Amino acid sequence: MRIDVATVRKLVPEQFPEWADLEIREVRSHGTVNAIFRIGDGLTARFPFLTSENPAPAEIQEIRQELRREVYAGKRLHGRTRFRTPVPVAFGEVSTGFPSPWTVQTWLEGTVATDEDPAGSHGFAADLVDLITAMRAVPTDGETFHGRGRGGVLSDHDQWVDLCLTNSERLLPVQKLRSLWKSMRELPRGSDPDVMTHRDLMPGNLLVAEGRLTGVLDVGGFGPADPALDLLSAWHLLDHGPREVLRTGLACDDGEWARGQAWAFEQSMGLVWHYRHTNPVMSGIGRRTLERILADPAV
Incomplete structure (x- = not known):
């Protein structure tokens, strides 16, 4: 189920009358x-895509818990890096217009x-170094x-x-990719402790101006994970030269760098076929990332 602008124009004044004129x-x-959906110039409403118009109570509860986690994560990250991030503002509730909770945050x-592709920008790569370093500095408490997502053990994703x-x-080239995953899934984690990570540093979640990073979106996944997880950005976003800037700036050893590549591989394998018809841009991101990985001399 998706929601249209007419419905949002009814929901916002009902639940937040202070924004009725926006x-x-x-x-x-x-x-x-x-x-x-934008609310005025400074706010953004985010409505989860639903599996049906009448989701089961268990699904609604799961969505509510996930949105609460996202709000907590957004507050936890805000102000901890030199880059702009959205700030959680309000929590919308289930109504006759939309059968799920939803959230409001600041617009960036x-x-x-x-x-605006920053793939060849060494400055953008240096900005990524600053971003990842600052996120890692936030205590995991x-x-x-x-959970089941990326950031734990690579081999847990074999079935997917x-x-x-x-x-x-x-x-x-499935035969080549299958052989590559066979090696990637066995990469050892070693003793690297979990650190705070964004978990989804993809092109659509980063704001760019003149080849430099200006803001970070979709911060609701901010949390502890394999420190190599945010290195997937090297393969989603950067050409060879800037990629080396990122690796050097973060002082990655061979094992951590290889795991970052493996996380990018795992995500991209799902993007290409799953979004081939419904979201060609996402499918194309996955394809380009896999091409970069296959072109890596280490591979």
Whole structure:
């Protein structure tokens, strides 16, 4: 289920009458989780995509818990780096117009890296070094990675990667990619402790101006994970020269660098086939990332 601008124009005044006079506009994006609408010039409403018009109570509860985690993560990251991040503002509730909780946060003006490609910018790579370093400096408060997403053990994703490989037979060089995953899944984690990570440093989540990083979006996943996880940005966003700037700036050893590549591989394998028809931009991001990985001399 998706939501339209007419519905949002009813929901916002009902739940937040102080914004009743503000203009509501839909934001076109290549995101895959939320429908996004601007409220006036300074706010953004985010409505989760739902599996049906009548979601089960258990699904609503799961969404509510996830949104609460995202709000907590956004507050936890805000002000901890020199880059702009959205600030959580309000929590919308289930109503007759939309059967799920939703959130409001501040709007960040700018151009996403899918629209202004910073791949060749050494300055952008240096900005990524500053961003990742600052996020890693935030205390984990004793928390460690948990859940089913990226950031734990690579081999836990075997079933997913196998499905992706099967569904990519006519799209990608599957035999070569299958062999590559066989090596990647066995990369040792070693003794690297979990650190605070963004978890999804993809082009659509980074704002760019004149080849420099200006802001970071979709910060609701900020949390502890394998320190190599944010290195997937090296393969999603950078050409060879800037990629080396990132590696040198973060002082990555061979093991951490290889795991970062593996996390980028795992994510990209799902993007190419899954979004081939519904979201060609996301599919193209996955394809380009895999091309970069296959062109790496180490591979």
